[in-house]
Amino acid sequence: MTHTVIDVRNAVKQYGAGQSAIFALADVSIQIESGEYVAIMGPSGSGKSTLMNIMGALDNLTSGEYFLDGIEISSMDEDALSIVRGRKIGFIFQSFNLIPRTTAIANVELPLAYQGIKSAERKMRATKALEVVGLADRMDHEPTELSGGQQQRVAVARALATRPSLLLADEPTGALDSKSTHDLLDLFDQINAAGRTVVVITHENDVADRAKRIIRMRDGKIISDEINAKKAS
Amino acid sequence: MNLLEIIRFALRGLTINRMRTGLTTLGIMIGVMSVIILIAVGNGSAKQVQSSLDRLGTNSIQIRSGARGFGGGGFQSASRRNSASSAKQLTIADTKALMNPIDAADIKQVSPIMNANSTCVNGSSTSTPSTFSGVWPTYFEAANTKVVKGSYFNDDDVTQGRRVAVIGNTTATELFGSDNPVGQTVKCGGIPFTIIGTTEVKGSSGFQDGDSLFIAPITAIQNSITGYVGLSSIIVEAKSSKVTDAAQTEIQTILDARHGVTNANSRDYQTFNQASLLTTSASNSKVFTVLLGAVAAISLLVGGIGITNIMLVTVVERTREIGIRKAIGAPKRIILAQFLIEATILSLVGGLMGVLGGFIGSQFTILGVKPAIVPMSVFLAFGVSILIGVFFGGYPASRAASLRPIEALRHE
Numbered sequence A: 001m002t003h004t005v006i007d008v009r010n011a012v013k014q015y016g017a018g019q020s021a022i023f024a025l026a027d028v029s030i031q032i033e034s035g036e037y038v039a040i041m042g043p044s045g046s047g048k049s050t051l052m053n054i055m056g057a058l059d060n061l062t063s064g065e066y067f068l069d070g071i072e073i074s075s076m077d078e079d080a081l082s083i084v085r086g087r088k089i090g091f092i093f094q095s096f097n098l099i100p101r102t103t104a105i106a107n108v109e110l111p112l113a114y115q116g117i118k119s120a121e122r123k124m125r126a127t128k129a130l131e132v133v134g135l136a137d138r139m140d141h142e143p144t145e146l147s148g149g150q151q152q153r154v155a156v157a158r159a160l161a162t163r164p165s166l167l168l169a170d171e172p173t174g175a176l177d178s179k180s181t182h183d184l185l186d187l188f189d190q191i192n193a194a195g196r197t198v199v200v201i202t203h204e205n206d207v208a209d210r211a212k213r214i215i216r217m218r219d220g221k222i223i224s225d226e227i228n229a230k231k232a233s
Numbered sequence B: 001m002n003l004l005e006i007i008r009f010a011l012r013g014l015t016i017n018r019m020r021t022g023l024t025t026l027g028i029m030i031g032v033m034s035v036i037i038l039i040a041v042g043n044g045s046a047k048q049v050q051s052s053l054d055r056l057g058t059n060s061i062q063i064r065s066g067a068r069g070f071g072g073g074g075f076q077s078a079s080r081r082n083s084a085s086s087a088k089q090l091t092i093a094d095t096k097a098l099m100n101p102i103d104a105a106d107i108k109q110v111s112p113i114m115n116a117n118s119t120c121v122n123g124s125s126t127s128t129p130s131t132f133s134g135v136w137p138t139y140f141e142a143a144n145t146k147v148v149k150g151s152y153f154n155d156d157d158v159t160q161g162r163r164v165a166v167i168g169n170t171t172a173t174e175l176f177g178s179d180n181p182v183g184q185t186v187k188c189g190g191i192p193f194t195i196i197g198t199t200e201v202k203g204s205s206g207f208q209d210g211d212s213l214f215i216a217p218i219t220a221i222q223n224s225i226t227g228y229v230g231l232s233s234i235i236v237e238a239k240s241s242k243v244t245d246a247a248q249t250e251i252q253t254i255l256d257a258r259h260g261v262t263n264a265n266s267r268d269y270q271t272f273n274q275a276s277l278l279t280t281s282a283s284n285s286k287v288f289t290v291l292l293g294a295v296a297a298i299s300l301l302v303g304g305i306g307i308t309n310i311m312l313v314t315v316v317e318r319t320r321e322i323g324i325r326k327a328i329g330a331p332k333r334i335i336l337a338q339f340l341i342e343a344t345i346l347s348l349v350g351g352l353m354g355v356l357g358g359f360i361g362s363q364f365t366i367l368g369v370k371p372a373i374v375p376m377s378v379f380l381a382f383g384v385s386i387l388i389g390v391f392f393g394g395y396p397a398s399r400a401a402s403l404r405p406i407e408a409l410r411h412e
Helices: A048-055 A078-087 A104-114 A119-132 A148-161 A178-193 B003-016 B018-056 B074-085 B092-097 B138-142 B155-160 B169-176 B218-226 B241-259 B274-317 B319-327 B332-361 B375-402 B405-410
Strands: A004-015 A022-033 A037-041 A063-068 A089-092 A166-170 A197-202 A213-218 A221-227 B060-065 B107-115 B120-122 B125-127 B131-135 B147-150 B164-167 B185-188 B191-199 B213-217 B233-238 B269-273
Touching: A004 A048, A004 A197, A022 A048, A022 A063, A022 A197, A022 A221, A037 A048, A037 A178, A048 A063, A048 A166, A048 A197, A078 A089, A078 A104, A078 B319, A078 B332, A089 A148, A104 A119, A104 A148, A119 A148, A148 A178, A166 A178, A178 A197, B003 B018, B003 B332, B018 B274, B018 B332, B018 B375, B060 B241, B060 B274, B092 B107, B092 B241, B107 B138, B107 B218, B107 B241, B120 B169, B125 B169, B131 B138, B131 B218, B138 B233, B155 B218, B164 B169, B169 B191, B169 B213, B191 B213, B191 B218, B213 B218, B233 B241, B241 B269, B241 B274, B269 B274, B274 B319, B274 B332, B274 B375, B319 B332, B319 B375, B319 B405, B332 B375
Parallel strands: A037 A197, A037 A213, A089 A166, A166 A197, B131 B213, B164 B191
Antiparallel strands: A004 A022, A004 A063, A213 A221, B060 B233, B060 B269, B107 B131, B107 B233, B120 B125, B120 B185, B147 B191, B164 B213, B185 B191
């Protein structure tokens, strides 16, 4: 039984005003059902990152509506938004965005701490998440002591620790070598197989090939939205 | 998320850049410390002036011969000097006239003072007392000078012109070392005097050593050293410190009549009222304290600007981190609380260290002044430093925490 997780309607995101106005999103509508694995592709400047930030409740729309699990995001206040960001969404950035000079496990524990989860349970869940991404032996390392692939896996563990239903990844493999990319994509397959909705932004075809549905964007518009034939079963 | 956890976050934030944390704390510490110490020095010097005036006795009035503005240059004082040359000197008769229970009802007692400069010799030891005076026995009470060893001289000694003397501690040490001076004889200006007593230690008041003292019956000094010239001054003790002004008016009325003075500006003598001197010097030292306080306040302000600057830099530098924290679900109030607690810890630790430093620094004598801590200044300095830290740490943090996560994340 699936339901609509992401429902973006007539989304417009405008930067600047008047003559110099730039439309990062020009009337985009998109629906994503629970359990889907979606890749959003497009050249830089196509608006895919903007769309991702909107979906992750990190940015707001100039006009249009965004329903996450049936709830309109723009009507939420600051506190409600922080709960949505913390519990419903796991966000993975291209540049990892780990807190500097803080150990891997402390980074993974952080979103749990903000949810008010007690130290003992936090530690247990963070350890488990790090085990899933294969970094159980690197828990006490700070970001600078980890490779790019390892840092990204810590970021994935951080996103997973809160057990979100939606995993958003903005060019997660952009800064990784091919081995790390492969490992990370395997991880995403696993996460999706467990029933979580995964949305990945990428401009690499082999990354997009892992997804079940591929959306292509250009100039702030969706130009194609199709089922990935290789994955369709 | 409980407070303890936020405090732990804040502490972690502070330990990330130890050098900066340390320097900021140092800035606050110096600010608070200097406020406390400088105000303590101002207060200490005020107390010192007060106590040295207290030693002189607040009831006493001094009368000196000569017109006002003595020693000044220019045309005006030259004309005054002319009038002073025709002026009458203070005499024993003037002194006795002041002992009138009707016309001088507020005067308790008087003593003439005959000052001299003389060097005293005891064997190979010499001493030149800064105060070498011939007086009546009433002087001791009027000038608040007490004999602690031996005895005072009496009216009979004055009448007989006996060469006896009471000396101060400095003079005693210079002449006799650690020996008991009472009963010994010294030669001053070639004249032998028998020491009959030593005075209580007064300590130094400003430039003058209050214990470099040689007091003898006025008749003995006049007979052997100065001759029968006009008096140096007359000391008057009012009945209480409340009536010193009234006593001063009575003195002026009596002396004006005796000296034929018709105009208060052409008096050939001056009166010095200890009570009014006290008021003047008290207000002087208040100005001094305010001045020091202002200097200290500036240093606290500079310390405060230092905190502000560091807090701004810290928050700007960590805007990206704030963005990450918001993106993974940190509520605004927790981010704000973390930065506020960081600022509070910085200013609290710096402030406490400053208070400690202030208390330690005030134990030492600074520029000859024993600092006396004003409790108000401690609270003020401490309170201001915390307010500055919290306000200027909180304001930029609240600005950063209000950003949309994506804006904060884009910040480089």
